[in-house]
Structures are given as structure tokens and as C-alpha cells.
Amino acid sequence: MPTGTHPPLQRDASQPLAGQLAERYAQRIRERLLLPGARLPSVRDCARQHGVSPHTVVAAYDQLQAAGLLEARRQRGFFVREQRPVASAARSARPATAMPRQAPVDATALIRGMFEADAARSPGLGTLPADWLDPTLLQSALRRLHSGQEQALQTSYGDPSGDERLRVALSQRLADLGIHASPAQILTTNGATHALDLLIRTQLQPGDAVLVDDPGWAIIFARLTQAGIRLLPVPRSAQGPNLDVLSALAREHAPRAYLTVSVLHNPTGHSIDLATAHKLLRLADEHDFSIVEDDSYGFLAPEHLPRLAALDGLRRVVYVSGFSKVLTPAWRVGYLAAAPERLAALTDTKLLDGLTSSPVMERAVALCLEQGRLRRHAQRLRERLDQARQRVATLAARQGFQWAAPPDGLFGWLDVGVDTERLAQPLLDAGWLTAPGALFSATRCPGALMRVNMATSQDPAFWRQLRACVDDIRGA
Template sequence: MNTNTSGMATAISHGANGLSRQSATPLAQQLAARYAERIQQRLMLPGSRLPSVRDCARQHGVSPYTVVAAYDQLLAQGLLEARKQRGFFVRETLASTQRASRAGPQPASTAPVDASALIRGMFQADAKRAPGLGTLPAEWLDLPMIQSAMRKVLNEGSASAQLALHYGEPAGDARLREALAARMSDLGIAAAPEQIVSTVGATHALDLLTRSLLQPGDAVLVDAPGWAIEFARLSQAGMRLLPVPRGADGPDLEVMSQLVAQHAPKLYVTVSVLHNPTGNTLSLAKAHQLLKLAESADFQIVEDDTYAFLAPNHAPRLSALDGLRRTIYVSGFSKILTPAWRVGYVAASPARIAALTQLKLLSTLTTSPLLERAVAHCLEKGLLRRHAERVLTRLDAARQRSLRLAEAAGCHSVTPPAGLFGWLDTGMDTEKLAQQMMNENWLIAPGALFSPTRRPGTLMRINYATAQDAHFWKLLEHCRKRGG
């Protein structure tokens, strides 16, 4: 073993793993407390498998006896269950069982009980140690532009200043909706301002649509892989998830047709452009076929275009081809402007917008008129477009560097590199890898998070902007060589 590898092994066993041989607290108790904290913070979900006794002992530089003693403590606390010849798993607690019961009928494909584990991890993470982060790092955002936009709104005159003192318009700020209509026109989507309603981010928009279009027990088509938060949100609302394999050019329409015939779904929720996590974009031919199937089977399509500013305007949008008849368009600004400004929107037919506006009033009253006017300013003056151009230039360089490091570590991309995210094959169980990386304070996004059934595997999603640290890839390579 060379010096660098030996040093890394020592760090893994004794450095950042949080166990101290000098502490008065026994090692087994320290190890049990470490896993108990992760379980209680829901960074390990019910059903997650813990490392085997041998693997855990190797990861933490302790004896197997110490690991057995730690696991016994967790069993006694009711946090784990032992499954014969399979290992130790996080136990389904009474509270989580009650939550699932209140959610209504069980979905055909069980999604994670609590996908908030991923959200909490993202909120707590240092972007410099989070290759699995879901947003751009803060240093990539244009803080002066954000500050200037807010000052501009407050200094435009007494009428604009009053925005800070009153509720906003039910459908959203009029200037924002005008600017959004112009923005959508650039994408080929014809939508009048009256066909747009603002929301508290794109997630709020998706939630309003779920409550407006669906009833508990309804079947919903979803991409597989896809976004874990959307799977959990739909499942907790009592929907039955119908996973459709997502390929390079879009969903597998043969599988979708079979699911449609068997389950008569009401809705298909998809990210058509720069799909999360694969980065793939729907082809024009597949888009036409999908719309024909939706028409014949009479289901609606919710098109989530969250990454619109990172994609070419000419990329095929279902809403452009369909004219917002059977499609509903959702987008927002957290992925390009700032996650702190929770401004999203829905574009749909006038009748649909009227119903969504009413539902919005009942759920949030209105949205922030001050933030919406500031976003409108960034759109009107071309500030956001120029910022996006700078981000794309920087992202191109980051993508090339991240992929070089990944390939050197023995990983490879399973989809053509594009957008913010890479979908990589690591050659090892990424749920196991995620636990090992967490021991070293690195946050990754294992493939199971993007599976409607939490299916384990060797894939993981990386954020090209936050996956450029060579130390991370060296550690991952070391884990691969050890065989997990």
C-alpha cells in the first residue's frame, strides 16, 4: 500500500469518523449514538440497511465485537430490527406507520416514507462537501444582481414601495405574469398573463396541481428514475405510483401504454428537459407520440421545467407542442436565481388557472408581491438571461472537470452529460457508499433516492458544480477498491 492510500485508510478508520479512543464513553456506545442520531434525524430512512458487522468494523477501525455491541444497543432502543440471514435494518416506527396510514390507500409502488431525509441533508450540507447537492453553490449566484433588484423595486416609487405593506394579487404580480408570458414565448409556449398563476416555488405549484387534479387512490405515471420528493409527496397524498422507465429520448412508451391499459392513470408528471437525475431531454418524435397517447387515454401531463434556464430555448417542450390543452407547465427560479426567493408558477388553460387561483387563496392567501416584482425586474431587464449565460459557461467547465475526476476514480456516465446533474455508475452499492461518505462528512445522492421503489444499485447523481473536489473522488476510489 502506498503512502497516500495508507494515510487515507488511517483517516477513514480513525480520523473524521467521530469515534475517540481517548473518550470515557465506550466505543460501542459512541458508534450506537452515531447511528441513532442519523436515524432520529431521518438521514437513514425506515427500511435502510446498515453495513454488515464486518464492513462496519472495517469502516470505523473497531472490532466486530464492538459493532455487535453497538447494534445490540440500537436493537434495544427499538431503532433497528434484525432480519435472519439479511442483516440489520432501520425499524419502521409506530409514528411513521401512522403517517403512512393517514396518507390513504397504499400506492402500487411504495415510495420512501419520508423523502425529507434528502432535503434535510441538502439544507445541512456544506456545498463544498456535497457532490449530491440539488442546487447551484452560493458562490455561483449573483448576489449583487439580487440586491440591486430588491433595491430597485423599493425605490421605483410609492406604488411599488407599497408592495411591502400589502397582500399580493391572488394570481400573482401582474408585471411578473407579463414577464413570464414573454419568457414562455421564447420557449415556444403561447400563454397569456391570464393563463399564469404564481406559487411559492415549483414544489408548491406541483402540490396545488395534485390537490386540484387528483383524489386519493388515483394512479399517476412517474419517471423512473425520477425525483424522490415528488414520489413521496404523491404517495403521502394517497396516489398509486406507476413507474415508467426513462430513456435517453424520453419515457418508454411501450411500458407506459401497458400501464395506461391496466390502471387508467389520471396524470403523468415528468421533467421533459434536463431530466433529474439523468440530464436527458425529451426528443421531438417521442414528445409527439406521448401527446397522442395522452389524448387517446385521456390523461393530463404536468411538465416540470425547473431547469429551463440551464437548457436551450429550442429544446422540445410538451406545452409548446400541445398549446396547454392537455399539458400544464410548471417552473420556477430557485435553480438559477436563488433558492431563498421561493417564486414559481403554473401555466395552463384559463379554466384550470381559475381553479388553481382559488385553491392558492385557500392554501397560502397570496404569494410575496415584493419578491415577484424583483423577479419581474430581473426578467424585464435581461439580467437573469445574462446571469444564466455566465452560469452555463462555468457549468461547462465544471462538467468536464467532474467527469475527468469521476472516470479516474473508476466511474462512468450512463447518460450523455448535460445540465447540472450527472448520472454515474460507481460499480458499487451506492447506499452503502453513501453511509461511508457520510462518515467522512460527504453528502452524495445514491440511486435508490431516485427510484419509486427505492431499488438499490450502483448509480448515483452528482452535481457537476459541487463535484470538483479531487479529495472526494480519491476517497470514492478507495472505497471502490476495498469493495465497499
């Protein structure tokens, strides 16, 4: 009998089982639920999952290879091939049969899955669930924007550098973190990811080498790779980057920059300690590279945690943050703070990219900061996350799982003891979207680690299902 919740193949249908199985995978490939480079289950695993013989699976994979959808790699398995564009008429003739979702195989697939997912059943989610946010805070700010002098914001492009009132409020926010930046040193963006993109396109060239956290955020890996940048992965521990590896890479490759998350690192939840931060800044001086500090989860962290930008005084460090994680993903408001000599080129790139960012949304965020309501909301989130982490830690321990290090912030880095890429599909078949560790590896290295969202992993049913799937894989 098949395991998991795969819809069963029809044994009494006119189409042979191998043909049904081949069409199932072909449909997933055509709908880009399986992307080029994705590895299909082994013949043995596929046979067990669908309740068929290995001979049937081999026949199905042969059909997919004959159709140019798969390629066999010696001693590695079967992988989805890169497809050439096909005529629109041919695409429209394909059946529109709904197929089961496929576990994420890269950054794009993970994000697509997150957009489609039910947060209550998404331990791999990268954001807080909607019911943790404060819609009344947003509604109050928007109501004020529709009255009095604020109405003028709705009929202008706004300042290319960003709403001045927001930049003043951000200057105060940064001062609370020990980062001294005047409003003139701040550039607003359409979210933190946009800020990182501006930095990549302004300060880097194809062929440049850039240091990155490993594990790290898959979106950054994808953006850098698309820009022709060479990635230099630096192993990440609970204290911060492995400085011995970083120093060796810097000597050999002369990197232009290091992109890192120093506080509440994604995916591990770790934060850099003060000693490591000081040594890292000395290495940046020694090897002449800049540092881009992504503090997207900063509102969920205690203010006393060290920021590289505070220690460096924005000399080599460019600080990036945003509000989507604590306000709402719908408000794409982010910003960067940098030395004055960097700002002109970054502002020009922003102008060419989309003229300006939204003055209405930026003023609304300014109101949230000025009134102190955002600070109070962030404090409530931190308290709620503390409670969630305790509950999740208890649930994980009850099922015999351990963390790579004590979790903090929104994420934990869980060791499940088996390949989490192999684990992701049966969990998704059972209704749980997870984030396997290979998605956060610059080299797509498989392993037994997975990112767990503390806010969306509090259902005991998930942990029971995780235990069952791990035991099933070990017993296969």
C-alpha cells in the same frame, strides 16, 4: 483498524465497546439522522468501519433491538423501526452529544443534508453553489422596489393570480420557448415545488394512479405518497420515458396524470427528444391522462429543446417552472401555465393554502426579466456549466468511472460499479455529501448509479476519495 473517519470507540472507557456502538446508533436514530426504514451496515461492514469484532457489532445490534430501535429482517439485515412519540421529559433527559452525520436515506434526509452541507464538498447538491449566483442583480431589483410607485406593493396582499407585471413578463418568456400562454393562463406560486403541490391537491384524489419518471425527483415521490396516490414508475432513458412501459401501465391502471421533467431531467440531466415527445402526447390522448411538465431547470437549457407544453398547446399539459435554481433559493417564486378551465380551481387552492404569494418578490423577478439581465445571467451560467462538465468528465475518466449517458445541464448520472447507498456513508465520513441512486427510485431500488452536481464536483480530491471508497468496498 477502522476505515473512513468514524470517531474511534474508546477501548479504555468504562462502557463496553458494544454499548458505545449501540449508543452511537441510538443517538443517530433519536436525532432522526437515521430515519425509520433506514438499513444499518451489515455486521461485517460495521465491524470493519469501527475497528471492532463482528461479535461486538452483534451485541450492539441486540441492544438496539431490545430498546425497540431496530428490527432484523430475514436475509436482508437490520433496519430502523418506526418510533412512537415519547414524553418531552424523556427527550430532554437524553444526552446532547454531537454525532457524525448520516448519509441521506430518503428525500427529507437528503434535503436536510443539503441545507447543512458545504457546497464545495457536496457533489450531491441539488442546486448551484451560492458563488455562481448574481447578488447584484437581486440587489438592483430590490432597490427599485423601495422607491416610487413600487412601495405600494409592500402594503397589500397582491393579486391571487400573481403580480400582473410578472405574468406579462412570463407570457413573453414562454413565447420564447414556443409556449403560447396569455397572462390570464399563468398562476404564480411560492416556488415550483408549491406549484406541483397545488396540482396534486387540486387535480388528484387518494387512490388515483399517476405515472412518474424512474429515476425521478424524490420530493415528488414523497408528496404523492403522502397524498395517497399510487405511483406508476416509468423507466427513463437518454431519449425520454420508455413508452412501451408507459403504454402498458396506462392500459392496466388508467392513470390520471404523468409527472415528468422533459428538459435537463433530475437526476440524469437528459432531455426528451422530439420523436419521443410526439409519441408521448399521442399516448396521453389515447389513454386520457394529463401531463405535468416540470421545467425547473429550464433556464439552464437551450431554448430550442422541445417542451411538451409547446407541442401540446397547453391542452393536456400543465407547465411548471420557477426561478430558485438561477436567482436564489431564498426567492421562492414559481409559476404554472395551464388551460383556462384549470386555473380557477388551482387559484382557489392557492388562496386556501396561503392567500397569495409575495407581490414584492414577484415584482422583483419581473424587473429582472424585463431588463434582460436574467437572460444574460442564465447565459453565463450555461457557459460556466459547459466548462464544469468538461472538467468533471475528465476527472471521472481519470479515475475510471463512466456515465450512464453523456451528462448535460447541472447533473450527471454516474455509474460507480457498486451500491451507492453503501458508498454514501464512508464518503460522508470523509466529508463528501453524495446523492445515491436509490433516493431517486420510486421503489427505493439500490444500484450503482449516483447523481453528480457538475458545479460542485470539480475538486480532484473528491474523485480520488470516490475511487478509494469504491475499491475498499470491492475488496471487503
